[in-house]
Structure formats: structure tokens, C-alpha cells
Amino acid sequence: MNLLTAPLGVTPLLIVGAVLFVCGAVCMATKRNALGVLMGIELVLNGANVNFVAFSNPTLRADSQFSLGLDGQLIALFVIVLAAAEAAVALAIVLNLYNNHATVDLDRADELKG
Amino acid sequence: MDPINWQSFFFLLFSAVACFFAVAVVISQNIVRMAFYLILSLGATAGLFFLAGADFVGAMQLMIYVGGTLVLLVFGVMLTAQGPFITMKTRSGEWILAVIVGGSLLAVLVQTAISVDAWQGPAIPAPGDAEQVAAVAATQNEITHTATRLGMGMLGARVDQLEQSNPTVREGMSGYLLPFEIVSLHLLVVLVGAAYLARTKKRADAV
Numbered sequence: 001m002n003l004l005t006a007p008l009g010v011t012p013l014l015i016v017g018a019v020l021f022v023c024g025a026v027c028m029a030t031k032r033n034a035l036g037v038l039m040g041i042e043l044v045l046n047g048a049n050v051n052f053v054a055f056s057n058p059t060l061r062a063d064s065q066f067s068l069g070l071d072g073q074l075i076a077l078f079v080i081v082l083a084a085a086e087a088a089v090a091l092a093i094v095l096n097l098y099n100n101h102a103t104v105d106l107d108r109a110d111e112l113k114g
Numbered sequence: 115m116d117p118i119n120w121q122s123f124f125f126l127l128f129s130a131v132a133c134f135f136a137v138a139v140v141i142s143q144n145i146v147r148m149a150f151y152l153i154l155s156l157g158a159t160a161g162l163f164f165l166a167g168a169d170f171v172g173a174m175q176l177m178i179y180v181g182g183t184l185v186l187l188v189f190g191v192m193l194t195a196q197g198p199f200i201t202m203k204t205r206s207g208e209w210i211l212a213v214i215v216g217g218s219l220l221a222v223l224v225q226t227a228i229s230v231d232a233w234q235g236p237a238i239p240a241p242g243d244a245e246q247v248a249a250v251a252a253t254q255n256e257i258t259h260t261a262t263r264l265g266m267g268m269l270g271a272r273v274d275q276l277e278q279s280n281p282t283v284r285e286g287m288s289g290y291l292l293p294f295e296i297v298s299l300h301l302l303v304v305l306v307g308a309a310y311l312a313r314t315k316k317r318a319d320a321v
Contacts, residue, residue, distance in 0.1 A: 008122050010233040013166060016129040018223035020159070023136035026216040030209055032202040033145055035190050039152050042183065043136055046159055049175075053168045073260060074267050074290055076163075076171045080178050081297050085304040087183045091190045092311035098194045105202055 013054035021047030034094045034104045052076040131158035170261040
């Protein structure tokens with residue numbers, strides 16, 4: 001089987017990143033639970049990270065026009081840290097919503113509606 | 115029959131686990147199970163990072179994402195769930211619309227990923243060309259330790275690009291010291307703000 005014996009390039013990683021990204025986007029769009037939406041955001045950021053790491057892959061180094069080199073991994077680290085910070089703040093906001101409304105249903109968080 | 119390329123084998127294994135559990139996160143309606151599936155998906159993604167030669171990023175993924183962020187999410191589930199099996203159903207119209215839009219987006223992204231020839235990987239060498247076979251094998255089995263180079267990059271010295279041919283790029287190549295400082299301060303401010311926001315307050319209607 002060709003997939004098992006041939007060395008892989010960047011394309012399979014990009015496809016995995018695309019699947020993770022789309023799963024996260026659909027998760028953000030369909031969940032009504034605020035924590036479910038947060039998990040969708042984590043999936044989206046993770047899919048972006050997969051793409052960054054894919055473009056810093058050493059198998060790409062031969063044709064350096066597309067290669068990010070070490071920059072891709074550095075940006076992936078920044079994305080991981082920002083995802084952690086975002087999760088902390090969003091969780092605090094969700095806890096406040098739960099304290100004030102006794103629910104985490106996003107459809108009921110409509111106090112700002114004009 | 116060629117011998118199995120174990121890197122490709124483990125790549126397929128980890129990517130199958132990551133994609134399967136990402137889909138499971140979307141489909142599942144139980145928030146606790148979603149958190150568990152997300153842990154498995156992100157852990158498999160860390161395995162993909164190791165395979166792609168980003169060992170330090172994979173370790174950070176395991177430590178920060180799986181060990182920190184998801185523990186935070188699980189605590190959020192425990193602090194807010196009103197019952198052991200709480201579900202919030204989504205209307206089927208929303209599901210259909212989201213699946214249509216998501217499927218189109220996935221089709222566009224996959225089409226883009228497979229349409230560039232340079233991303234398809236190293237050219238498969240002819241069996242007789244021993245030199246090229248050795249070159250591809252060397253790229254595949256090259257052991258990269260990126261932790262030192264990443265740390266130096268964070269501190270402002272790009273030891274991976276010392277022989278940068280373009281002099282303009284080399285002079286301005288100061289690494290990532292300023293973004294590192296900004297992200298550190300951002301993390302501090304964000305955590306203080308989160309602690310302030312999450313303080314228990316009296317409800318407005320209870321006064």
C-alpha cells in the first residue's frame with residue numbers, strides 16, 4: 001500500500017488540520033452550551049497549529065519557498081499560550097453567566113439585546 | 115513489497131484518532147464526554163507534532179493544552195453542570211446548515227491542500243538511484259532537537275538562520291523577544307482579570 005510505504009509530505013498534515021478546523025467551526029456553530037463552544041474554539045486553534053507545524057516540517061526544507069522553518073513552531077507556541085489565556089478568561093465569563101442566570105445556555109445570554 | 119514506513123504508519127494512526135475524536139466532539143451532546151473526546155483528540159495531535167519534527171511544540175501541547183487548558187475546561191463543566199447528564203439539543207435546521215457550510219469549507223481546504231505539488235512530499239526516488247534514496251531517507255530520519263533553537267529564538271537570537279544569505283533579512287533578524295514579552299504580560303494580565311471576573315458575587319436580584 002502506497003500510503004504505508006512512501007514517505008509523507010505536508011499534504012496529509014494539512015488535511016488533518018483542515019478536518020480539525022472544520023470540526024471546531026461546526027462545533028462553535030451548533031452547540032448551545034457555552035463550554036461546548038469553548039471546546040470548538042480549542043479545536044479551531046489546534047487545527048491552525050497543525051498547519052503551522054506542517055509548514056515547518058523538515059521534509060519541506062528542500063523547497064524553501066513555502067517553508068516557515070522554525071518560525072512556524074514559534075508561532076505555534078504563541079498560539080498555545082494564547083489559547084490557554086483565552087480559555088481562562090472565557091471560563092471566568094461563563095462562571096459569571098452561571099452565577100447570574102443559573103444556566104450556561106448561550107441562547108439565554110441575551111441581556112445586551114437592544 | 116517495500117518495508118512499512120513506520121513514520122507514515124504512526125502518522126496515519128494518530129491522524130485517524132485525532133480526526134475521529136474531533137468528529138465525536140461535534141456529534142456528542144453530553145458535555146462531559148465532549149471534554150474526554152477533546153482530550154484524546156488533542157493528545158493524538160501532540161503525537162502528530164512529534165512525528166512532524168516539532169518535538170518541543172508537541173511537549174508543550176501535552177503540558178499546556180492537555181494538562182492545563184482541558185483541566186480548566188473540565189473544572190468549568192463540574193462547576194456549571196446542573197445534572198449528571200445535561201444535554202442541550204440543537205435544532206435540526208441548525209445542524210443541516212452547519213453541516214452544509216462546514217462540508218463546503220472542508221472541500222475548499224482539502225482541494226487547496228492537494229493542489230500544490232511542492233506539498234506532496236519528497237519526490238519518490240527511482241529504485242536504482244541509490245544517492246537519491248539515501249537523501250530522502252536522511253531527510254526522513256533526521257533527528258531534530260528544536261528546544262534549544264526555539265529558546266534562543268524566544269530570547270532574540272536565531273541560531274537556526276546564522277548563514278542567512280540575504281543581508282537585509284539578517285540584520286533585522288532579532289527573533290521573537292518582543293512578542294515573547296508581550297505574550298508573557300498578556301498572560302499575567304489575563305489571569306489576574308480572570309481571577310477578578312470569577313470571584314463569587316451576590317446575584318443582582320438577591321439584594
